[in-house]
Amino acid sequence: MLSIGIMAKRTGTKVQTIRYYEQIGLMPEPGRTEGGQRRYGGVELDRLAFIRHARELGFSLEAIRELLDLSDSPERSCAQVDAVAQRQLKEVEARIARLEALRIELQRMLSECNADRVADCRILQVLRDHEECLADHGKPGN
Amino acid sequence: MLSIGIMAKRTGTKVQTIRYYEQIGLMPEPGRTEGGQRRYGGVELDRLAFIRHARELGFSLEAIRELLDLSDSPERSCAQVDAVAQRQLKEVEARIARLEALRIELQRMLSECNADRVADCRILQVLRDHEECLADHGKPGN
DNA sequence: CTTGAACCTACAGCCGCTGTAGACCCTATA
DNA sequence: TATAGGGTCTACAGCGGCTGTAGGTTCAAG
Incomplete structure (x- = not known):
């Protein structure tokens, strides 16, 4: 116990x-x-x-609930389990893609900024003017 | 207005x-x-x-607050702005690394599962037995 | 002057926990 | 057997970053 x-x-x-x-x-x-x-x-x-x-x-609690339910019926086809895992993989891949775009943009910002004073700082300029930014980002988060 | x-x-x-x-x-x-x-x-x-x-x-609201404060003093050095952006880049890179590990593990799980029935499903087996898993994952999330 | 879209405040809920307060229980040692 | 102190209990608030709802008020076009 x-x-x-x-x-x-x-x-x-x-x-x-x-x-x-x-x-x-x-x-x-x-x-x-x-x-x-x-x-x-x-x-x-x-x-x-x-x-x-x-x-x-990285599975959500909802997905885990589904997996636990599925594993309670061992005779069923595991296609549904595959689908849950597949969905999770897709989500992970999407997040990676998004983060890669952010990484590139951040690196560009950092490499371009050779200024001394805040007034000339490229980083702040890019943040101020969306036009300066190459990427067109999706939703924030992840 | x-x-x-x-x-x-x-x-x-x-x-x-x-x-x-x-x-x-x-x-x-x-x-x-x-x-x-x-x-x-x-x-x-x-x-x-x-x-x-x-x-x-991907900047947090706290980081944004800091950037906004900094951009209010244009005569100061922009080293601090750089530091905030640098920190953000590091975070993004860390998340990417973590997600890459998850992606690999998920792909492995999916590719190994050729079972029909839930009872034999490799995916569920891997989830049940941590030992089956190659990666040693950090914290969940991201 | 009427309509209806936009606005207001206040508050609850999302996810997945984490932390706190104040009380209670369990077990090892004296 | 008494006590100490660590573990556990419930209940609830808070995190980040919003989003949605209810029930009411205001604004601007026609």
Whole structure:
């Protein structure tokens, strides 16, 4: 029987995060001691490890929920699992592409700025005048 | 004199976002009509455009605040501006590196899974057993 | 003068946690 | 068996950066 702290340590999760996963229904409600403390078994530990690993790979909690549901029906086709992973890969690729564009623009800005004073700073000029900017960026974030 | 809606249209910002920027002190409190509606001038428009452009380049609101403060003292050295941009570039590069690792891992997972049934699905196996995974990922997100 | 689009404030919600306060429990040692 | 102190409990607020809603007011065109 594992306390929540042990679970946390074993999976590299914060205690509050585990409680949060329980709250949103990603982790099951575990048994309790007489005093009301959570006690877990190996199944729950595995589930939490699965969740954490999927998080590390960038899957959203919603996607993880889907994967966990799918893995509960072992006889079904795994095409849906593939689709979830494929979707995740596409998202990651899109983020990389966007960040690459930002990286290039930032590098250009930095390399062009040889000014001393703020008044002549190319970086601020580029930020002020969108026209100076080569890239036409998508949405901010990521 | 520009209404908030015009400001929004000109800069591709949502009206609420502009009010939010005002709330957190990134945009100044503008003048008002007798009826209490915000009216802006060109200076505010430029400032908002600056903010949006910097956001598109991935700068945090805190970094943007810093850049705006710096651009208010045109006689100072622009070394600090460079430092902010440099920091941003480093962050972008770090995110790219992390996402690249995820991309590779996801591709590997997908290419290895030739199973039909969920029970044999490599993707789920990799997620279950961290050992199967090559990369040792950092923090989730980005 | 009327209409209806735009604007106002205030607040809740998104994601995925993280931190806090104040109380309670569990276990090891004296 | 009493106590100390670390772990755990609930409940809620806060992060970043917005976005959406409700319910009301104002502005400008016709």
